[in-house]
Amino acid sequence: MIAIIDYEAGNLKSVERAVNKLGFPCRVTQNLDEIAASERIIFPGVGAAGKAMADLSRLGLDQVMGDALRARKPILGICLGTQIILEESEENGTRCLGLVRGRVRLFPQPLISEKEGRLKVPHMGWNGIRLRRKHPVLDGIVPGDEFYFVHAYYPVPESEDLVVAGTDYGIEFASVIGHENLIATQFHPEKSGRAGLRILENFCTWDGRDVE
């Protein structure tokens, strides 16, 4: 069973629906036993980092991600879920889970692109990714595939080795982070059409081993 961690942040139903559509059993849950017994974990999220961290600790869920990482359980972070696995976010100076070394920064404002002029923040809509290295969860993703993003902050892992893919929006930021049995996307695979479903499907069958 796949546990979709319910910390009352944003629309978890859409992740559940996509995983169900792919034919994998999953449950949106905040039950610690159920999460501990799950075979893999999806950590979604929409909203602000500070509130998310407060909700996680209020619900007693701030340890489950660390436990799952140490237990070598495959973990998928999505959007805000990806940001709060890092150590710290500029969003109200929030201390985050610190499962991966690095921080979360606000897009510079104004955000100016040489080619396109002023860019709007948040970064919202469809954008591509540039693969920096292979990863089993990104198997089958090719140049030209695009994904749906909605965010004003972006992850900055400490080591470039953690960056599986980057995306260009005025600056190039890490849009997919990989660390051992954890893979995390800044975009929403559940809202990214066939390419996004491919990533979810890959994750649902992943053994948690990075290729590197």
Added chain:
Amino acid sequence: MLSKRIIPCLDVKDGKTTKGIKFKENVDIGDPVEMARLYYEAGADEIVFYDITASSDRRDIMIDVVRRVAEEIFIPFSVGGGIRTIGDMRQVLLAGAEKVSVNSAAVRNPEIIAQGAKAFGSQCIVLGMDVKKVGASSKIPSGYEIVINGGRTHMGMDALAWAREAENLGAGEICLNSIDADGTQKGYEMVLTPLISEQVNIPVIASGGAGNIDHIHDVLTDGKADAALVASIVHYGTYTIREIKDALQRRGVKVRMRW
């Protein structure tokens, strides 16, 4: 680099699309769930549903449509029409829509934007604006006025000022619908659209007036729109979404080509 979005708009009344669509095979389809699935597979980047059901006690029908659409398509979609309260928003979002759009309710009570953004996040809240060209005056400096009731009621509000206010209140996106251009198929509104898009920091979807691919190209380039709403031009099979995107790409507009 972000792609410009092509967004089909479906009007839904009592659970049925009012126009139907005719694809190449000339099949008329009135089921919004089936239409959404077809557009999803045809390369739409997002879908907008506009509920024009007159009586509010039939709202459950739309919620059921939203729920069934959410099971079929895995791209964002928004629902507008008749959204008046935070409760209405919650119902639509819980049923699976990515965004809700408010129009006249926000004109009457701008606070609903702030309340919605606080409860669900700005990214969920789209401000729909119906505008009419009236000429610049001291009260309407941009020359475009906010109207409701399909253009029958003038609100005495400047369109540009309202767009800025809505952004400050927490709207995450603006869907700018020109009442003058709507249904003419003579092109999108090309004066106010770039004006608003340059003055706000949230995406602007241009709506109303698409008759050919040049119109879509123009509003996404000179018109500075982040996305173009399309209705008749795709519903009646004049162009497929792929034909629109192929032509845009050939002319240097970045669009999502793989789906």
